[in-house]
Amino acid sequence: MKNISGGVCAPKGFLAHGVHCGIRKNTSKNDLSLIMSEQPCSAAAVYTTNLVKGAPLTVTKAHIADGCAQAVICNSGNANTCNADGIEIAEAMSALTAKELDLKPDDIVVASTGVIGQPLSVEPIAAALPALAAGLNPDGSHEAALGIMTTDTIAKEVAVEFTLSGKACRIGGIAKGSGMIHPNMATMLVFLTTDVAITPAMLQKALSGDIQNTFNMISIDGDTSTNDMVTLLANGMAGNAEITDDNEDFAIFMKAINTVTVGLCRMIAGDGEGATRLLECCVSGAADEATAKTVAKSVICSSLLKAAMFGADANWGRVLCAIGYSGADVDVNKIDVSFQSAKGEILVCKDGAGVDFSEELAKEILLEKEIEILVSLNSGSASATAWGCDLTYDYVKINGDYRT
Amino acid sequence: MKNISGGVCAPKGFLAHGVHCGIRKNTSKNDLSLIMSEQPCSAAAVYTTNLVKGAPLTVTKAHIADGCAQAVICNSGNANTCNADGIEIAEAMSALTAKELDLKPDDIVVASTGVIGQPLSVEPIAAALPALAAGLNPDGSHEAALGIMTTDTIAKEVAVEFTLSGKACRIGGIAKGSGMIHPNMATMLVFLTTDVAITPAMLQKALSGDIQNTFNMISIDGDTSTNDMVTLLANGMAGNAEITDDNEDFAIFMKAINTVTVGLCRMIAGDGEGATRLLECCVSGAADEATAKTVAKSVICSSLLKAAMFGADANWGRVLCAIGYSGADVDVNKIDVSFQSAKGEILVCKDGAGVDFSEELAKEILLEKEIEILVSLNSGSASATAWGCDLTYDYVKINGDYRT
Numbered sequence: 043m044k045n046i047s048g049g050v051c052a053p054k055g056f057l058a059h060g061v062h063c064g065i066r067k068n069t070s071k072n073d074l075s076l077i078m079s080e081q082p083c084s085a086a087a088v089y090t091t092n093l094v095k096g097a098p099l100t101v102t103k104a105h106i107a108d109g110c111a112q113a114v115i116c117n118s119g120n121a122n123t124c125n126a127d128g129i130e131i132a133e134a135m136s137a138l139t140a141k142e143l144d145l146k147p148d149d150i151v152v153a154s155t156g157v158i159g160q161p162l163s164v165e166p167i168a169a170a171l172p173a174l175a176a177g178l179n180p181d182g183s184h185e186a187a188l189g190i191m192t193t194d195t196i197a198k199e200v201a202v203e204f205t206l207s208g209k210a211c212r213i214g215g216i217a218k219g220s221g222m223i224h225p226n227m228a229t230m231l232v233f234l235t236t237d238v239a240i241t242p243a244m245l246q247k248a249l250s251g252d253i254q255n256t257f258n259m260i261s262i263d264g265d266t267s268t269n270d271m272v273t274l275l276a277n278g279m280a281g282n283a284e285i286t287d288d289n290e291d292f293a294i295f296m297k298a299i300n301t302v303t304v305g306l307c308r309m310i311a312g313d314g315e316g317a318t319r320l321l322e323c324c325v326s327g328a329a330d331e332a333t334a335k336t337v338a339k340s341v342i343c344s345s346l347l348k349a350a351m352f353g354a355d356a357n358w359g360r361v362l363c364a365i366g367y368s369g370a371d372v373d374v375n376k377i378d379v380s381f382q383s384a385k386g387e388i389l390v391c392k393d394g395a396g397v398d399f400s401e402e403l404a405k406e407i408l409l410e411k412e413i414e415i416l417v418s419l420n421s422g423s424a425s426a427t428a429w430g431c432d433l434t435y436d437y438v439k440i441n442g443d444y445r446t
Numbered sequence: 447m448k449n450i451s452g453g454v455c456a457p458k459g460f461l462a463h464g465v466h467c468g469i470r471k472n473t474s475k476n477d478l479s480l481i482m483s484e485q486p487c488s489a490a491a492v493y494t495t496n497l498v499k500g501a502p503l504t505v506t507k508a509h510i511a512d513g514c515a516q517a518v519i520c521n522s523g524n525a526n527t528c529n530a531d532g533i534e535i536a537e538a539m540s541a542l543t544a545k546e547l548d549l550k551p552d553d554i555v556v557a558s559t560g561v562i563g564q565p566l567s568v569e570p571i572a573a574a575l576p577a578l579a580a581g582l583n584p585d586g587s588h589e590a591a592l593g594i595m596t597t598d599t600i601a602k603e604v605a606v607e608f609t610l611s612g613k614a615c616r617i618g619g620i621a622k623g624s625g626m627i628h629p630n631m632a633t634m635l636v637f638l639t640t641d642v643a644i645t646p647a648m649l650q651k652a653l654s655g656d657i658q659n660t661f662n663m664i665s666i667d668g669d670t671s672t673n674d675m676v677t678l679l680a681n682g683m684a685g686n687a688e689i690t691d692d693n694e695d696f697a698i699f700m701k702a703i704n705t706v707t708v709g710l711c712r713m714i715a716g717d718g719e720g721a722t723r724l725l726e727c728c729v730s731g732a733a734d735e736a737t738a739k740t741v742a743k744s745v746i747c748s749s750l751l752k753a754a755m756f757g758a759d760a761n762w763g764r765v766l767c768a769i770g771y772s773g774a775d776v777d778v779n780k781i782d783v784s785f786q787s788a789k790g791e792i793l794v795c796k797d798g799a800g801v802d803f804s805e806e807l808a809k810e811i812l813l814e815k816e817i818e819i820l821v822s823l824n825s826g827s828a829s830a831t832a833w834g835c836d837l838t839y840d841y842v843k844i845n846g847d848y849r850t
Contacts, residue, residue: 359562
């Protein structure tokens with residue numbers, strides 16, 4: 043398993059491109075992205091559990107009900123959510139894309155991200171599609187990654203290469219993160235591609251299983267988006283023996299997906315709105331995995347702890363507090379807490395009570411860009427990891443006037 | 447029912463005082479408060495559901511197990527939580543207070559608020575108690591209210607007068623709020639006093655019932671404190687016929703408590719850490735009360751909506767989003783949303799979709815200090831209200847280096 047470049051275009055037969063079509067006011071920012079496979083694909087997806095769902099999710103769900111798709115169209119700047127004509131617009135985006143690529147509309151995955159509740163005009167999309175399609179190329183992942191960004195500050199691309207039955211295979215992905223991120227059985231906007239041959243059912247099983255430990259374990263701000271979606275297209279062009287059941291190849295494939303999704307998780311959390319630090323809470327010694335996950339997510343979601351991390355303040359009482367209200371059944375008198383970064387590790391709480399520690403070393407550790415919060419429950423052998431970021435002035439600034 | 451001054455000293459026979467004893471570094475801030483009744487009291491209390499509990503809660507719970515108490519001692523600046531000797535210190539605070547007031551230790555309610563996980567020395571408290579007790583006076587509520595403040599910017603006192611069977615009765619209260627506020631079956635630090643004659647059982651029933659619609663409906667930051675507690679002492683000195691069951695007098699008493707607690711709720715939410723605006727989410731038309739409460743709390747807790755309110759941005763999509771992920775079973779296509787303040791009311795969403803509205807008027811309405819977010823679910827007749835505040839730069843600043 044090795045990391046490679048190329049993002050969604052790393053797997054064989056995938057092309058991508060991104061352009062500015064005019065939905066966003068800033069003409070220097072891409073706002074429309076297209077990904078296409080040269081061959082038909084098995085398709086899988088997971089969606090937000092928010093009852094308020096973007097129209098594109100409804101349309102995508104219908105389109106890939108047959109387990110097949112071949113292209114993805116996604117705009118930023120407008121979520122096409124809570125609009126009376128939302129479905130109609132999402133269908134029009136699909137139809138226009140299909141026409142341009144000579145595909146069927148129900149082979150198109152359609153997605154939108156941005157402001158909720160503002161009508162989305164299909165006109166700029168229609169006008170831009172011919173050039174967007176003409177520009178599809180095997181090095182287009184970065185332009186596509188740029189086109190799905192909202193308040194993201196960096197484009198998010200990951201790809202890996204691995205071997206299945208002697209054939210070189212690849213998985214790539216791009217993601218849009220930043221705000222309104224608190225997945226619950228679903229996730230933020232992520233498009234994954236692979237050249238592995240796999241049935242739609244096994245592809246869905248792989249994706250649904252993976253997100254439980256990856257995208258479902260991120261929180262930027264506790265707000266579950268209306269437009270969260272992860273899709274995974276597999277075109278089979280690597281030429282491996284098609285994965286049809288839960289065999290050894292499937293296990294390797296799962297591991298490869300996990301490498302890509304954890305990579306994207308860390309990029310999404312580290313680039314959370316206004317974030318200055320990536321926080322990773324690693325819970326060990328839990329009685330069961332559910333407890334470990336509940337504790338890890340509660341710590342990552344605490345506004346007070348997030349603000350303390352912004353200030354590089356080793357306020358471990360807030361870690362204990364967040365564990366205490368998490369709803370998990372834990373013995374608080376057995377909990378140990380340490381902070382860790384590239385500068386070292388420091389124990390701050392043992393058996394649920396404070397220990398003497400060097401505030402100077404703690405500060406030095408917490409001033410790093412990537413912080414691990416290590417929680418030992420000392421009650422079993424299960425573990426879990428959750429990702430988040432600090433709470434900063436800029437989070438407030440970004441969200442104080444997002445629409446204008 | 448009329449609002450009166452006097453806080454916890456408004457009811458007959460209650461004295462209070464507050465001093466600086468040295469737990470807080472700033473010598474101009476009170477950090478130790480005492481409330482005493484001239485007569486023994488029926489006592490009731492509710493506590494945080496956080497598994498990590500401050501030692502004072504455990505001690506108070508034991509002390510009022512017999513339904514009786516006569517005084518309250520409370521320090522700020524240190525929560526006495528997650529300390530190995532916490533129980534010992536809380537017992538010592540009680541014993542010293544009891545000795546000074548010539549009461550039994552188990553007639554003392556003890557409370558602490560401040561940093562978690564730092565040893566609390568009883569010495570400054572012991573040294574200050576003689577002067578604190580000597581200073582007890584019938585106008586001392588304000589000094590006591592000052593002594594329980596942490597990051598609060600204003601002292602919180604409310605009192606009302608009402609009549610039970612021809613006798614003038616009073617209920618008063620002081621509160622400490624500001625941060626780490628997200629009650630769940632319990633609340634922040636609130637001390638209530640009354641001169642009503644009522645049995646301990648009915649007093650507990652009144653308090654436990656009231657907080658479900660008041661203190662349990664506030665959220666500043668989603669963090670449930672380790673030290674939340676509300677106590678209510680009733681000394682019977684108003685001379686009313688003792689309330690022993692769920693009769694008409696009990697109903698009047700409940701209404702009076704509610705007036706005091708809603709008053710304190712609004713003060714706590716409006717003075718949330720860094721807050722510039724009080725937010726009140728009023729949900730109506732719900733199928734049942736549980737749904738109304740779930741929706742109201744979810745809206746009030748949304749970091750994104752709170753940041754939008756700071757920016758006076760009518761971003762109603764975030765209201766819909768928060769309703770959608772609340773877990774409540776609602777028909778999103780029936781939801782109406784309006785914003786209201788002293789400047790007027792404006793409908794921004796009808797049947798789950800946006801309506802044309804004047805951004806100028808919306809801005810004018812949202813620039814006020816008290817904002818109502820009106821949500822109509824149009825699916826029944828149940829309603830609920832939740833209180834919160836906006837998310838601001840100052841929340842981050844206050845919590846970025848709270849310990850130093």
